Amino acid sequence: MSDNLRTSASKFIDQTTRVSFKFDGKTYFGFKGDTLASALLANNVHLVGRSFKYHRPRGIMTSGSEEPNAIVQINKNSSVTEPNVRATEVEIYDGLEASSQNCWPSVNFDIGGINNFLSPLLPAGFYYKTFMWPASFWEKYEYFIRKSAGLGQSPAEPDPDIYDHNYVHCDVLVIGGGISGIMAAKISAENNFKTLLLEERPNLGGTTIYQKNDYFKINDQYSSNWLEKEIEQIKNLKNLEIKTRTSVAAYHGYNYLLARENLTDHLPLEKKKNLIRQRLLKIRAKKVITATGSIERPLIFDNNDRPGIMLSSAIKKYADFYGVACGKENVLFTNNDTAYETAISLNNKGIKINAIVDIREQNKSDLTNEINKAGIKIYNSYTVIDTKGYKKINKITIMKLSKDGKTVTDSKIDINCDCLGVSGGWTPAVHLFTQSGGKLKFDDNDNIFIPSKYPSDQLSIGSCNGNLELDDIISNINVSLKNFLKINKTNFENLKINSSKSNSKRNIWLLPSDKTVSKTKAFVDFQNDATAKDIKLALREGFRSIEHVKRYTTTGMGTDQGKLGNMNALGIISDTSNVKMSDLGTTTFRPPYTPLTFGTIVGRNVGEFFDAFRKTPMHNWHVQHKAKFENVGQWKRAWYYPKGNENMHDAVQRESKAAREGAGILDASTLGKIDIQGSDASEFLNRVYTNAWSKLAVGKCRYGLMLNEDGMVYDDGVTTRLSENHYIMTTTTGGAANVLGKLEDYLQTEWPELDVYLTSVTDHYATASVCGPNSKKIISKIIPNLDLSDENFPHMSFKNAKIGNIKCRVMRISFTGEQSYEINIQANYGKSLWEKCMDAGNEFNITPYGTETMHLLRAEKGFIIVGQDTDATLTPIDLQMDWIVSKKKYDFIGKRSLYRSDTIRDDRKQLVGILTDDPNEVLEEGAQIVADTSKKPVEMLGHITSSYFSPNLNKSIALGVVKGGKNMMGQKLFIPMKDKIINVKIADPVFLDKENKRLNA
């Protein structure tokens, strides 16, 4: 049997170039220019997938991005595999491998097909109703549901393809390259607007480009011939850029749009290599013209989903554009004239049409006359009540419709067919318009929602604006574009247009049958297997809002987002619940219009470009010395420096001991540094820190705590008075940008009268912090002429100095509790400074330490880390840092909040030290702290914020927050863990050198 259904030549298909591809493992041939769908249909393959819920055999239904059934997996089991791709959009190439989804073991014999017979047990909301009880079983249910749910398989390996992002700016963006879009683009570009025309298909011209019908003519030529010449002309327009294979995914406010430009998907595998696969265009357009066309509606009747049942317009496109007959025995079923256009095309090509079933009582138009003349039987006022054929349709049964269209009468008539074209009219593609915030109105005459209120400078034209006839489309473009572009005339005002008109309409959302609805499977959403019965059930069960019915029945929730079935669903809801369509409204259309791959969304922002990171000037030294790094904000900070086979614990224990016994060195360059100048600098610091700053002498340093207005600790750091009106503030590494932003906010908005200037100098200085008993000796070797005596250069003071002839600032400040010097030098000398310190410290066994050791050393001293020991719920009083809150100052940020009724409660969580009974037991950070484990539920008193094994104290130490902890010194508490309960007691948070003797040791 010859299965070649390529019945005619087509100039859109290169029939001299054969393309070989595989579908479900079998090799087929098509031609260059074919889609996977057209090539399969040419090979008489209709069955391409199984439906989601019932696993019913499904075939190709459409010819575009609205396809609900023919979704396939491309290049399965490879790193470039892609699931849920519409066969109607895939352009075939040599080596393409596609396979069906949602079936096992094969699309021809699918075990899941048993669901079809179990369907009475699978009503709308089945999952919600069934898997609710008992709640504890959910994990078991979930395993099986996940196994059977989902369509394609996501790739298991990283995507090797390259994706790009481009920013695009234009005066006028035209979306859609059909006849309307082409006319609009031409008018726009010829009037000196920089214009961009986007078309999702590989070719321009929409449905008109293959329209060779005597009843649709422009200037006495076929509309296709006329349009071809227009396309040739616009290709040469200076102001016009045209991108095909480019689909607009999202239309946001202020005419900001995202489009996916497909560059290589249609190329053979070996030609794709090293090329950019897809581009995400980020478009900002001054004006947008939406010419996205319309989508034909299916009709809703029993068993309307069999392979071979297709949209009538798709059958026409396969015949006219691809030269493919979708069937040998065709029947068309319609409520409008579209099917007659299809019939004329098929008839002209000698493709057999057995009958046309038309629900209208009568119809007199040029198109129907032509069909009558051709001798094709038309059944007026009839409806299809059932179809037969499991893997492909082979028969339909029709009955006469009653006058009111609610029932069927007379006897059944069977008609043989292997392809049924259906047309329920057209739905304007208003998705992008509504995404942009546009409001729709319902047109009762055509039963469509059309644009009514534009939220931005935009215009809808053509059939997406509800202009469904050729003459209406063109006359509307002429009028509306003049107004929209503020021009006096267009080039298209004197066209002679012949357009067949049909005014006879009959719309029945759910066609009647001889069976009750509950006994039928009339599919509304083909991909999600939502039927008219399901929608009616949802309404009976009390769902009223269209959004609720949608979610309960899953209508419109598939990868096609209800492009095909949504209007019918609305119509059935409207009829059943007696609510007018205009009152019912539509569900929300959300981006993307067609699915985007993650690759396109992320573009080049993968791997090390996923997030920018910052490195200190000493970074390469740390790398060379095998440091492990941790992320702090965007910084890469040296975490610890393992020697030999050391793990983190070993390295930290060694580094911590060395820093207290000999000398340690830390790269502190990442701390935020803000240069503060101006005559009101002291007053400014008084207002932003909790303590007093006016009396800080020049050359001295002071630790400060910064609060939010709600009294909670926000940041901390040491600020140094460099001269009378000049300070340098340090902030936490992660908080630097926010602190600067907050200070600028207060200066600009609350205290504009203050003479203060802030400059971020974080990146301008590199900082090496040398600590330990030998630190003074090391510094004196590097800066020999600096008097380091405790009298001249005491703790918490600063000196300008020079290393060679390079200026630096030396602060004697300590975050470890050891005698410690911080040298700040121009950033590009950072590495050299570090190496000098290492050289000078060599004889004292200077040990570089990372952030983990720094955390341990400061915890021994009970110093907090903002963001680790605090979480924006702790005041300085909660932290037992009352000493830093000035009682004398009239005001500072957050002061008033420190005595709100909530902040003065005794039972607030307060920071305390925590010691384990077993000194070797190290607590987990985040572990809960409780007093009584017997009473359920157990009351959580707080949690551990910092925990370490201290090598200097030879025991485990921890900080934590505990309700009322301040007054619980020495009290026994418990840390319940998964396998044991750890006994602890509350202690002083300063574990080491409470008298601060080591600072001057």
Next chain:
Amino acid sequence: MFIINCPYCGEREQSEFKAGGEAHIVRPKQPTELSDDEWAEYLFMRKNIKGIQLERWVHIHGCRKWFNMVRDTSNDQIHAVYKMGEKPPIK
């Protein structure tokens, strides 16, 4: 994504800006003299209007200047921008 007309720099993409909440909430000059309720009014209470709202924005990845904006929160139309300290151009 909005296009925002920074009063200092001109039209820029929204991604260069940061929103800062309701505008014209003045920090009390003498917080210590306020009752808990009065302080809470300043600290926590915001209108969150559906419709025309006066709000603070900062050109954080640009000139870093704060300014005010008249925005309709129901449709994101920006009716005006004006500098700190200036009166709103509408009632």
